[in-house]
Amino acid sequence: MHFCIPDHLKMIPDVPSSDSEPRPFAHHTDSLTSNTPNLDLRPTNREVHLRIEGGRRLHGEVTLKASKNAAVALLCASLLNYGVTKFPNFPRIEEVTRMIEVLESIGVKITWWENNTLELRRPKKLMLENLDEEAARKTRSVLMLIGPLMRDHVEFDIPYAGGCKLGERTVKPHQYALEEFGVSITAADNRYIVKVDKKAPGEMTLYESGNTVTNNTILAAACMPEATFIQAASCDYMVQDLCYFLQGIGVEIEGIGTPVLHIRGLSRIKRNIEYTPTEDPIEAMFFISAAVTTDSEITIKRVPFRWISLELMKLKKMGLRYTMSSPYKAANGYVDLADLTIHRHEGKLSALPDKLHPNIWPGLNPDSLPYFVPIAGVATGRTLIHDWIYERRAIYYAELSKLGIRVELLDQHRVHVRGPNELVKANMTCPPALRPASLLLIGMLAANGMSVLRNIYVINRGYEDLAARLNMLGASIEVFS
Numbered sequence: 336m337h338f339c340i341p342d343h344l345k346m347i348p349d350v351p352s353s354d355s356e357p358r359p360f361a362h363h364t365d366s367l368t369s370n371t372p373n374l375d376l377r378p379t380n381r382e383v384h385l386r387i388e389g390g391r392r393l394h395g396e397v398t399l400k401a402s403k404n405a406a407v408a409l410l411c412a413s414l415l416n417y418g419v420t421k422f423p424n425f426p427r428i429e430e431v432t433r434m435i436e437v438l439e440s441i442g443v444k445i446t447w448w449e450n451n452t453l454e455l456r457r458p459k460k461l462m463l464e465n466l467d468e469e470a471a472r473k474t475r476s477v478l479m480l481i482g483p484l485m486r487d488h489v490e491f492d493i494p495y496a497g498g499c500k501l502g503e504r505t506v507k508p509h510q511y512a513l514e515e516f517g518v519s520i521t522a523a524d525n526r527y528i529v530k531v532d533k534k535a536p537g538e539m540t541l542y543e544s545g546n547t548v549t550n551n552t553i554l555a556a557a558c559m560p561e562a563t564f565i566q567a568a569s570c571d572y573m574v575q576d577l578c579y580f581l582q583g584i585g586v587e588i589e590g591i592g593t594p595v596l597h598i599r600g601l602s603r604i605k606r607n608i609e610y611t612p613t614e615d616p617i618e619a620m621f622f623i624s625a626a627v628t629t630d631s632e633i634t635i636k637r638v639p640f641r642w643i644s645l646e647l648m649k650l651k652k653m654g655l656r657y658t659m660s661s662p663y664k665a666a667n668g669y670v671d672l673a674d675l676t677i678h679r680h681e682g683k684l685s686a687l688p689d690k691l692h693p694n695i696w697p698g699l700n701p702d703s704l705p706y707f708v709p710i711a712g713v714a715t716g717r718t719l720i721h722d723w724i725y726e727r728r729a730i731y732y733a734e735l736s737k738l739g740i741r742v743e744l745l746d747q748h749r750v751h752v753r754g755p756n757e758l759v760k761a762n763m764t765c766p767p768a769l770r771p772a773s774l775l776l777i778g779m780l781a782a783n784g785m786s787v788l789r790n791i792y793v794i795n796r797g798y799e800d801l802a803a804r805l806n807m808l809g810a811s812i813e814v815f816s
């Protein structure tokens with residue numbers, strides 16, 4: 336097995352680094368402009384913006400949707416199944432729409448039914464030559480097509496992946512993992528050329544415990560009738576959701592929720608399956624952060640609380656009061672949920688003396704961390720936030736200073752946030768990264784007066800109908816284009 340990837344092509348340079356010269360392939364996620372504010376998911380070329388009359392307290396209840404990150408993995412996994420796959424309560428978000436465009440372009444028949452149930456029927460033969468490149472380049476999740484496609488295809492290519500612009504994001508872990516299954520990946524002309532000479536890896540270790548690489552590896556292992564042991568797997572929520580679905584179509588998996596997975600797949604799968612993805616722990620963090628930053632009391636329904644248990648503990652130590660209902664099961668029957676009420680803090684939160692940093696689950700989720708920035712902005716004292724995971728995400732946190740939060744960028748990974756602050760209105764454009772963009776929305780909800788947030792495509796990539804759902808909680812947000 337060999338890779339022949341030239342050094343300069345080994346990473347996806349999704350953001351030109353400190354030099355301002357365009358870098359090769361840096362353009363492919365630039366024009367994220369098609370969006371709609373509601374459930375009409377036909378692509379348009381209009382940019383959509385928000386006008387937010389801030390400074391209102393939120394109140395009432397909001398119910399979580401399923402996560403982007405499980406949804407995209409499940410869409411890729413549906414290719415393994417020649418039967419009918421149905422996903423009730425599927426999130427109607429831009430990222431899902433892009434992946435649907437990709438799957439439809441290669442021949443998958445896809446229908447939305449009521450209750451946001453998405454039905455997928457793959458054809459006998461996929462038309463990979465018709466793959467919708469424009470849609471594919473807007474998401475990083477297309478990388479997870481390689482795992483399922485290697486089952487039936489000996490050679491194919493996929494365009495370079497996009498996703499949030501958070502600095503360089505390596506694809507080497509995907510290459511090294513799939514190499515174990517006899518897959519070679521080379522890069523040329525903005526695409527990955529994939530050649531398959533299938534073999535069973537037996538025991539293997541992941542180069543990084545990343546989420547999408549773990550899912551890609553699981554999908555590859557699910558195609559193999561032989562047993563695969565995967566060490567250093569991510570055991571985060573989207574991996575667990577994928578595993579539960581795969582069990583439903585007959586793949587044997589042991590070790591779900593741990594870093595060691597034992598998988599025995601099937602060379603052909605034909606089952607009619609209905610699997611409901613779990614509610615999104617990161618959307619829960621969005622609403623928690625919105626409640627705390629606006630000093631509001633709200634109830635967030637259907638929270639997969641064990642996936643954010645460390646986040647809740649940190650908040651408790653900052654002085655936040657919250658109450659939780661008795662646990663109950665998610666619709667898929669696996670994950671425990673609870674209704675979480677965040678109580679008003681009335682300005683009594685304190686900064687934690689120790690740094691906040693993300694880790695692989697059960698650590699503090701990398702996508703939860705950003706939501707502590709506005710929270711730290713209303714707590715008394717100085718908080719150190721260390722975002723080691725991405726090369727350039729912390730830089731976006733400094734944008735919150737335009738809304739009156741004192742954020743000092745110490746280096747590209749660390750910020751000091753000093754609080755409490757009186758937030759002020761602003762007119763801003765979303766940065767090209769989902770969680771950092773949604774922080775601006777949270778800040779604007781808390782800032783007195785009329786703020787404008789421009790081009791919210793990136794927020795709609797991951798969250799469904801946020802403006803309407805926040806308005807149900809008493810916010811005043813107008814969507815305009």
Ligand SMILES: CC(=O)N[C@H]1[C@@H](OP(=O)(O)OP(=O)(O)OC[C@H]2O[C@@H](n3ccc(=O)[nH]c3=O)[C@H](O)[C@@H]2O)O[C@H](CO)[C@@H](O)[C@@H]1O
Pocket residue numbers: 403404405407475476503504505543544545546547548573695700701702724725726
């Ligand atoms: C579709 C999906 O599920 N996307 C999520 C997934 O992206 P995804 O799994 O694609 O994340 P990446 O592979 O880009 O990893 C994120 C960053 O963490 C670094 N890294 C990761 C694992 C590790 O053990 N060591 C390490 O250093 C990587 O080098 C990279 O810089 O995980 C990210 C990190 O939780 C989340 O922000 C994304 O929302």
Ligand SMILES: C=C(OP(=O)(O)O)C(=O)O
Pocket residue numbers: 403475476497498499500501702769770797
């Ligand atoms: C980084 C993220 O997404 P993606 O992996 O799709 O770029 C995110 O969801 O915060």
